[in-house]
Amino acid sequence: MSPMLEVKDLVVAYGKIKAVKGISFSVDEGEVVTLIGTNGAGKTTTLRTISGLLRPAGGSIRFQGKRIDETPAHDIVALGLAHSPEGRRIFPRLTVEQNLLLGAFARRDGDIRKDLQAAYDLFPILGERKSQAAGTFSGGEQQMLAMGRAMMSRPKLLMLDEPSMGLSPLMMKTVMSTVTTLQEQGTTILLVEQNAQAALKRATKGYVLEVGKIVLSGTGSELLESDEVRKAYLGED
Ligand SMILES: Nc1ncnc2c1ncn2[C@@H]1O[C@H](COP(=O)(O)OP(=O)(O)OP(=O)(O)O)[C@@H](O)[C@H]1O
Numbered sequence: 001m002s003p004m005l006e007v008k009d010l011v012v013a014y015g016k017i018k019a020v021k022g023i024s025f026s027v028d029e030g031e032v033v034t035l036i037g038t039n040g041a042g043k044t045t046t047l048r049t050i051s052g053l054l055r056p057a058g059g060s061i062r063f064q065g066k067r068i069d070e071t072p073a074h075d076i077v078a079l080g081l082a083h084s085p086e087g088r089r090i091f092p093r094l095t096v097e098q099n100l101l102l103g104a105f106a107r108r109d110g111d112i113r114k115d116l117q118a119a120y121d122l123f124p125i126l127g128e129r130k131s132q133a134a135g136t137f138s139g140g141e142q143q144m145l146a147m148g149r150a151m152m153s154r155p156k157l158l159m160l161d162e163p164s165m166g167l168s169p170l171m172m173k174t175v176m177s178t179v180t181t182l183q184e185q186g187t188t189i190l191l192v193e194q195n196a197q198a199a200l201k202r203a204t205k206g207y208v209l210e211v212g213k214i215v216l217s218g219t220g221s222e223l224l225e226s227d228e229v230r231k232a233y234l235g236e237d
Pocket residue numbers: 014017019037038039040041042043044045046194
């Protein structure tokens with residue numbers, strides 16, 4: 001069976017600067033795959049390119065066997081690939097519920113109420129405050145909203161860009177345990193994280209990016225045990 005997502009020799013440039021320099025990786029159905037790496041390694045650029053917000057300068061991206069590197073972003077969502085971006089990017093003046101409904105824009109079926117309820121079950125605070133302006137939410141609450149909104153498109157593959165960024169340890173635990181819940185519910189996940197420990201603990205597979213290149217890969221536990229990862233990403237001496 002071919003992977004759900006297959007990225008081959010991907011190159012992405014901002015003008016003359018190559019941010020991603022020929023990376024290849026894959027995500028199989030049911031996996032949680034993580035991309036870890038230091039600031040500026042190219043993780044966000046990679047996710048933005050997969051979701052069609054940036055065009056690659058080289059290489060290919062296949063989703064369920066179909067090339068998507070020239071597909072418009074809204075069609076990519078409709079294929080079942082959702083992106084919860086870095087820094088949340090919710091719509092601050094809209095209510096929580098309006099933000100969630102926007103996540104379902106590409107849906108053709110009429111079953112959206114059920115998914116709203118599923119988002120409220122996953123994150124009760126969203127249901128309790130569904131009429132509140134989203135911009136008044138705390139960072140962690142906005143992160144939950146961004147994840148809930150991405151789930152509203154009923155994605156087969158959910159890409160999460162640094163879901164734990166700026167969160168308190170308790171909030172981070174909640175958000176990261178949701179990653180496991182979503183996987184258990186059948187969503188395949190591509191997770192970008194600065195918090196390598198939390199990400200690798202949950203990952204079936206991980207890739208380490210350094211200045212636009214993959215320098216190491218393995219199962220989550222292999223990478224957690226690797227000396228290189230422990231020194232460079234887990235802050236151990
Ligand atoms: N719009 C842009 N124009 C020019 N250069 C950019 C742009 N966006 C990102 N870059 C550069 O591309 C490189 C990769 O950035 P990217 O945001 O993908 O890294 P990252 O691994 O996600 O980092 P972080 O963990 O800090 O978010 C960096 O050197 C960054 O400065």
